[in-house]
Amino acid sequence: GDLGPFNPGLxxxxxxxxxxxxxQRQKCRxxxxxxxxxxxxxxxxxxxxxEDTFTPMPSPYYMExxxxxLNYASDNIPKADEIRTLVKDTWDTRVAKLRLSADSFVRQxxxxxxxxxxxxxxxNTTGTFLxxxxxxxxxxxxxLQPGESSQSQDF
Numbered sequence: 001g002d003l004g005p006f007n008p009g010l011x012x013x014x015x016x017x018x019x020x021x022x023x024q025r026q027k028c029r030x031x032x033x034x035x036x037x038x039x040x041x042x043x044x045x046x047x048x049x050x051e052d053t054f055t056p057m058p059s060p061y062y063m064e065x066x067x068x069x070l071n072y073a074s075d076n077i078p079k080a081d082e083i084r085t086l087v088k089d090t091w092d093t094r095v096a097k098l099r100l101s102a103d104s105f106v107r108q109x110x111x112x113x114x115x116x117x118x119x120x121x122x123x124n125t126t127g128t129f130l131x132x133x134x135x136x137x138x139x140x141x142x143x144l145q146p147g148e149s150s151q152s153q154d155f
Contacts, residue, residue, distance in 0.1 A: 038078075
């Protein structure tokens, strides 16, 4: 693509892959996203702990961005260790909520669920469990239905 020319000392927005590549070659200094701040992340963590539902995250890729930026540019991010801990705490809270929601979903034998404010990475952590649980529930329901012929097809 068309990127550049770049002027020294002037900040410019570029794709993450390019920023990391330039950082690895020591050609730039990364500026973290504004949400990657200790105070903002503490607020996000506390809000997530207080709410029963999932709260909106500052980025749909907050975990991926945090991991990449802290792995390759932690020297450009103030209080990098605290940020890592806060994001991990928020992640753990959200995954625990997701597991409880999934457990409740399966116990109540629900047919559908809303996944508001979840990121794709969070959904993928329980995707396998949920699909297997739903498959088992479907098989149990079809085997328990009266009046069906003994022959059945698996799809």
